[in-house]
Amino acid sequence: MPKKKLYIRTFGCQMNVADSEAIAQALAADYALTARAEEADLVLINTCAIRRKSEEKVRSLLGSLRVLKKRRPQLLIGVGGCVAQQEGERLLVAAPHLNLVFGTRGIWRLPDLVHRAAQGERPVAVELTPGVCALPHRLRPAGQVQALVTIMQGCNNFCSFCVVPYVRGREESREPGAIIAEIADFLAANGKEVTLLGQNVNSYGRGLPEPVTFPELLAKVAALPGLARLRFATSHPRDLSPELIAAFAELEPLCEHLHLPVQSGSDKILAAMNRGYTREEYLKKVAALRKAKPDIALTTDLIVGFPGETEADFQETLKLMREADFVQAFSFKYSPRPQTRAAGFPGQVPEAVKTARLARLQALQEELTLKANTRLIGRVAEVLVEGPSRRSPAELCGRLRTNQVVNFPGPPELVGRLLTVKLTEAHPHSLKGRWVAPSTPWPQVA
Numbered sequence: 001m002p003k004k005k006l007y008i009r010t011f012g013c014q015m016n017v018a019d020s021e022a023i024a025q026a027l028a029a030d031y032a033l034t035a036r037a038e039e040a041d042l043v044l045i046n047t048c049a050i051r052r053k054s055e056e057k058v059r060s061l062l063g064s065l066r067v068l069k070k071r072r073p074q075l076l077i078g079v080g081g082c083v084a085q086q087e088g089e090r091l092l093v094a095a096p097h098l099n100l101v102f103g104t105r106g107i108w109r110l111p112d113l114v115h116r117a118a119q120g121e122r123p124v125a126v127e128l129t130p131g132v133c134a135l136p137h138r139l140r141p142a143g144q145v146q147a148l149v150t151i152m153q154g155c156n157n158f159c160s161f162c163v164v165p166y167v168r169g170r171e172e173s174r175e176p177g178a179i180i181a182e183i184a185d186f187l188a189a190n191g192k193e194v195t196l197l198g199q200n201v202n203s204y205g206r207g208l209p210e211p212v213t214f215p216e217l218l219a220k221v222a223a224l225p226g227l228a229r230l231r232f233a234t235s236h237p238r239d240l241s242p243e244l245i246a247a248f249a250e251l252e253p254l255c256e257h258l259h260l261p262v263q264s265g266s267d268k269i270l271a272a273m274n275r276g277y278t279r280e281e282y283l284k285k286v287a288a289l290r291k292a293k294p295d296i297a298l299t300t301d302l303i304v305g306f307p308g309e310t311e312a313d314f315q316e317t318l319k320l321m322r323e324a325d326f327v328q329a330f331s332f333k334y335s336p337r338p339q340t341r342a343a344g345f346p347g348q349v350p351e352a353v354k355t356a357r358l359a360r361l362q363a364l365q366e367e368l369t370l371k372a373n374t375r376l377i378g379r380v381a382e383v384l385v386e387g388p389s390r391r392s393p394a395e396l397c398g399r400l401r402t403n404q405v406v407n408f409p410g411p412p413e414l415v416g417r418l419l420t421v422k423l424t425e426a427h428p429h430s431l432k433g434r435w436v437a438p439s440t441p442w443p444q445v446a
């Protein structure tokens with residue numbers, strides 16, 4: 001019997017992207033993926049609850065799926081991920097055309113849930129019980145060169161603005177042996193780049209029967225033959241240890257890039273956020289990182305308009321951005337989230353002030369990004385080709401080890417290869433370059 005068709009729409013972070021891949025794998029016995037919702041037998045929405053805006057996008061998509069369901073009454077629709085975790089049953093009440101709800105640890109129960117939905121039930125699976133969802137061995141399609149590998153789930157930090165601990169539960173690390181085995185399989189199939197994922201990878205390994213530190217795990221992964229590039233996300237500045245900083249100097253595959261969300265440059269706001277570090281402590285770690293790896297590119301997350309943030313606090317953030325010299329920043333207006341402490345804090349900042357601060361912050365970041373790109377002009381660097389460029393079909397798009405984006409002329413056969421590119425032009429969001437040599441033998445016979 002031909003397989004039925006599954007359409008997955010993913011919102012949010014890399015963790016959700018990895019989860020969506022796991023969803024496809026969990027259902028692979030009965031369903032093949034399609035890129036067109038109109039022809040799907042099963043539509044699953046993997047949701048994000050980090051800000052209200054992300055949540056609204058999910059609701060509007062769910063609304064538009066009602067039309068599809070009218071046309072194809074056999075269609076099954078499911079909502080998973082963080083909004084599903086947060087809302088549970090309430091989603092079924094709000095959307096009568098919805099067939100199933102699965103939380104962040106419900107992925108491996110999907111075959112059963114979908115089966116029950118097909119029988120007319122409307123199952124909801126949103127338990128966050130630790131241990132119920134061992135992350136199974138993920139298989140990746142042949143030809144895939146980059147892999148997102150989940151090493152832990154959940155978060156114990158309770159930053160006062162953040163909904164993640166409530167929708168992803170407590171920290172649970174995966175056994176190192178299972179992680180290594182999965183990556184070894186990926187590399188055996190010619191994989192090149194691995195990104196280790198967790199909400200706070202620096203606390204990896206704490207709860208395991210035989211505790212392992214994150215730097216120890218990194219060393220094991222970096223030693224695997226065939227691995228060209230190693231990255232990880234996300235890293236909490238408080239837990240960034242001297243051993244982890246040293247890893248950047250010691251492990252060749254570990255890329256010169258670190259995403260280190262600072263959130264704010266004001267000590268008062270950092271304390272109210274419950275981040276566990278001061279601006280000075282953060283900047284000291286930045287200095288230590290640069291000492292270990294002078295070329296390291298730092299990227300960050302920033303929130304403007306956190307409750308109580310004054311113009312002076314905001315100025316501290318702008319100042320810190322210059323001092324840390326971020327290559328890129330993801331910046332957000334503070335959004336009050338259910339259950340979080342900050343939602344009830346006094347001094348909520350008016351929307352118009354948030355909007356104005358965000359614009360000023362983003363203008364500064366554009367200046368810093370362009371400066372970082374400009375510094376690279378004239379250099380020759382390794383690029384991993386990710387696909388055709390968005391602007392022109394005659395161009396390819398890839399990334400430097402620092403994660404900066406490079407576009408350059410080249411044929412599509414080069415996708416997935418590591419090349420040496422001369423960097424010739426800096427733009428606000430990317431660089432331009434010229435392919436000078438294959439850094440792996442090319443053309444290769446597969």
Ligand code: 5AD
Binds near residue numbers: 161261263333334
């Ligand atoms: N409002 C705005 N931004 C938020 N983030 C997390 N929670 C909120 C919130 N309530 C941002 C943080 C985090 C990133 C993933 O999303 O900057 O690092």
Ligand code: SF4
Binds near residue numbers: 156157162200236
């Ligand atoms: Fe949220 Fe803080 Fe945990 Fe990151 S460390 S997921 S911001 S609670």
